[in-house]
Amino acid sequence: MTAARLARESGYTKMDAFSPMPVEGLSEAIGYRNKQMPFLMLLGGLTGGSLGIFGQWYASAQSYPLNIGGRPYFSWPMFIVPTFEMTILFAALTGVFGMIILNGLPKPYHSIFNTPGFDRASSDRFFLAIESRDPKFDNEGTRQFMEGLSAVRVSAVAK
Amino acid sequence: MVDQPLDRNVGLKAPAQHEPTGHMNGRRPHDETFDIIGPGHDLETVTEQVIGVVLKDRIRIGWVIFLGFSLALLAMLGVAVSYVLVMGVGVWGINKTVGWGFDIINFVWWIGIGHAGTLISAILLLVHQNWRTSINRFAEAMTIFAVMCAGLFPLLHLGRHQYFYWLAPLPNTMGLWPQFRSPLEWDFFAVSTYFTVSALFWYIGLIPDLATLRDRAQNRTLKILYGMAALGWRGSNQHWHRYMAVYLILAGISTPLVLSVHSTISFDFAFGIVPGWHTTIFPPYFVAGAVFAGFAMVLMLAIPLRHIYGLKDLITMRHLENCAKVMLATGLMVVYGYFMEVFTAYYSGNIYERYMQFTSRMGTGPYAWAYWSLIFCNGVAPQILWFKKYRTNLTCLFVVSIVVSIGMWLERFVIIVVSLSRDYLPSSWALYQPTMWDWALYVGTFGLFLTLFLLFVRALPSIAVAEMRELVHHESHHGAHNGAHGGHLTHDPHGNTIEDRDHTGGTKEAFSGSA
Numbered sequence: 001m002t003a004a005r006l007a008r009e010s011g012y013t014k015m016d017a018f019s020p021m022p023v024e025g026l027s028e029a030i031g032y033r034n035k036q037m038p039f040l041m042l043l044g045g046l047t048g049g050s051l052g053i054f055g056q057w058y059a060s061a062q063s064y065p066l067n068i069g070g071r072p073y074f075s076w077p078m079f080i081v082p083t084f085e086m087t088i089l090f091a092a093l094t095g096v097f098g099m100i101i102l103n104g105l106p107k108p109y110h111s112i113f114n115t116p117g118f119d120r121a122s123s124d125r126f127f128l129a130i131e132s133r134d135p136k137f138d139n140e141g142t143r144q145f146m147e148g149l150s151a152v153r154v155s156a157v158a159k
Numbered sequence: 160m161v162d163q164p165l166d167r168n169v170g171l172k173a174p175a176q177h178e179p180t181g182h183m184n185g186r187r188p189h190d191e192t193f194d195i196i197g198p199g200h201d202l203e204t205v206t207e208q209v210i211g212v213v214l215k216d217r218i219r220i221g222w223v224i225f226l227g228f229s230l231a232l233l234a235m236l237g238v239a240v241s242y243v244l245v246m247g248v249g250v251w252g253i254n255k256t257v258g259w260g261f262d263i264i265n266f267v268w269w270i271g272i273g274h275a276g277t278l279i280s281a282i283l284l285l286v287h288q289n290w291r292t293s294i295n296r297f298a299e300a301m302t303i304f305a306v307m308c309a310g311l312f313p314l315l316h317l318g319r320h321q322y323f324y325w326l327a328p329l330p331n332t333m334g335l336w337p338q339f340r341s342p343l344e345w346d347f348f349a350v351s352t353y354f355t356v357s358a359l360f361w362y363i364g365l366i367p368d369l370a371t372l373r374d375r376a377q378n379r380t381l382k383i384l385y386g387m388a389a390l391g392w393r394g395s396n397q398h399w400h401r402y403m404a405v406y407l408i409l410a411g412i413s414t415p416l417v418l419s420v421h422s423t424i425s426f427d428f429a430f431g432i433v434p435g436w437h438t439t440i441f442p443p444y445f446v447a448g449a450v451f452a453g454f455a456m457v458l459m460l461a462i463p464l465r466h467i468y469g470l471k472d473l474i475t476m477r478h479l480e481n482c483a484k485v486m487l488a489t490g491l492m493v494v495y496g497y498f499m500e501v502f503t504a505y506y507s508g509n510i511y512e513r514y515m516q517f518t519s520r521m522g523t524g525p526y527a528w529a530y531w532s533l534i535f536c537n538g539v540a541p542q543i544l545w546f547k548k549y550r551t552n553l554t555c556l557f558v559v560s561i562v563v564s565i566g567m568w569l570e571r572f573v574i575i576v577v578s579l580s581r582d583y584l585p586s587s588w589a590l591y592q593p594t595m596w597d598w599a600l601y602v603g604t605f606g607l608f609l610t611l612f613l614l615f616v617r618a619l620p621s622i623a624v625a626e627m628r629e630l631v632h633h634e635s636h637h638g639a640h641n642g643a644h645g646g647h648l649t650h651d652p653h654g655n656t657i658e659d660r661d662h663t664g665g666t667k668e669a670f671s672g673s674a
Binding site: 045102 | 202206328334335336337339340342344345348349352355356359360362363367371386387390391392393394395396397398399400401402403404405408409412413415416419423426625626628629632
């Protein structure tokens with residue numbers, strides 16, 4: 001995390017860290033901010049809920065109204081449960097598939113997998129990558145900077 | 160990790176070094192601990208221990224025998240389902256008076272068992288109970304498999320199975336819609352949503368662990384299979400960021416979902432006017448009963464699982480004891496429900512309600528044995544868990560869990576069969592006798608459940624490894640550094656390398672990219 005913060009303070013912007021578990025505060029250290037997932041899920045939930053209540057209104061009051069002793073066609077208290085379930089269902093589907101799509105997955109191959117030892121990014125090693133499209137990137141300078149970060153190993157990865 | 164050479168072979172350890180999992184720091188694998196996790200664990204050892212069960216453990220003869228037994232039960236289920244599909248539900252013991260029998264009892268029982276998994280994975284996550292971490296994965300698997308078993312029964316109960324899709328609000332040539340005002344239709348929405356959300360929650364929890372399996376599998380076919388399932392997860396910080404947001408919100412929305420599912424199921428009864436059903440206590444009482452039965456099932460699965468696969472360091476006595484405490488607490492809520500049923504029947508002054516409670520259930524009714532057995536199983540037997548000595552005795556815990564499972568099944572039997580058999584009109588009273596097909600279906604679902612669970616234990620990590628790493632990291636970081644936040648660079652005693660010890664047990668590697 002210190003490395004990420006130092007890299008950012010040195011002016012690098014296009015970088016990413018790889019870790020075997022979520023690390024609290026790492027996003028802030030890297031300068032990555034994003035609130036899109038909660039917003040997307042809220043949107044999904046609202047869509048599902050509206051679909052639920054309007055669907056039931058359409059079926060019970062418009063498409064096939066049944067007059068049972070003069071009771072109201074749109075008896076909304078009886079429609080709460082399916083509406084609620086639709087809200088949850090749509091929010092969950094939007095969240096999971098939204099997360100997968102926005103993360104660019106599935107992506108079985110990525111050049112980062114060529115990094116020596118990267119298979120341990122899913123066990124016990126932490127990696128910091130500075131991309132070559134970073135404006136401050138130059139091969140030697142970046143390498144020296146990273147070696148200065150007390151890294152175990154610095155490797156160059158071809159795109 | 161300091162002593163490891165940098166060019167260490169980063170793959171798997173040599174098998175000779177490995178032996179059965181659970182050997183570290185000279186501790187014997189049979190030592191019990193009351194901590195959340197056994198001592199001496201770091202990121203590598205938890206990963207190795209859990210993943211080892213999948214990738215390296217030999218096929219055990221006991222597992223094969225048990226799987227064979229489960230497959231035999233599954234085959235019986237196949238026969239029973241086919242027979243019911245061909246002959247119709249007339250082969251069951253239901254009659255004109257008691258129209259709901261084993262099918263609905265088993266449906267409610269199985270789905271209730273599932274609820275403990277969601278409680279552990281969602282509610283305990285939200286309230287920061289970090290002891291949930293090592294039991295949530297297999298409890299979630301239990302949820303999914305239990306809901307699959309549960310879902311079978313209402314589908315068969317429909318009678319005209321070929322029209323099952325009429326439950327869904329699909330436009331059709333008859334211009335008809337499902338009856339949205341019926342709790343039975345709500346069940347369709349609740350259970351299908353519950354299944355879908357549970358499966359999604361389980362799968363996204365699995366993605367980082369599937370990536371670990373991919374990176375550690377030596378067999379190429381396995382590597383490709385796990386790699387496909389892991390979707391190319393690479394642990395990128397941006398990915399984790401979105402992932403954690405979704406995971407937390409899913410936990411947040413699963414919480415009201417799980418409460419709604421069993422409440423909706425209780426509406427199937429509470430919305431009816433049958434004596435013994437028409438009470439407002441039903442939704443909370445059903446939810447408490449579901450969690451009660453579910454934790455019993457969690458214990459019945461956890462006790463053998465940790466024993467056979469040497470996971471006593473990860474699923475510790477602390478976990479089992481906490482599960483026992485939850486069982487005790489929810490058991491008392493269920494007992495409160497029984498008292499309220501007695502009180503409501505008495506206080507209502509309604510002769511039918513009083514007759515149902517005091518004569519049919521508790522008195523001289525033909526099924527009074529079921530009522531008193533359930534009071535013993537759910538009300539009396541779990542009280543032994545007040546004592547730590549018995550709460551931490553695995554045999555005792557296992558037996559109590561079985562007794563509770565039987566008790567919760569009997570509870571649904573009493574609610575459904577006793578109430579229906581003694582309706583308002585004495586001339587239509589009838590008794591219910593399950594047939595061999597009822598039993599074959601019920602016992603057969605155990606085959607489905609156990610087969611899926613046995614395959615799950617060998618194919619996927621039964622403990623959420625990424626979450627365990629987070630726990631280890633958190634414990635050691637905040638334990639050892641006493642709450643020191645942020646990283647600090649430490650000089651190696653030998654003076655030639657500097658390591659980032661920010662992340663305990665992990666060593667930072669860095670690299671630069673070139674186009």
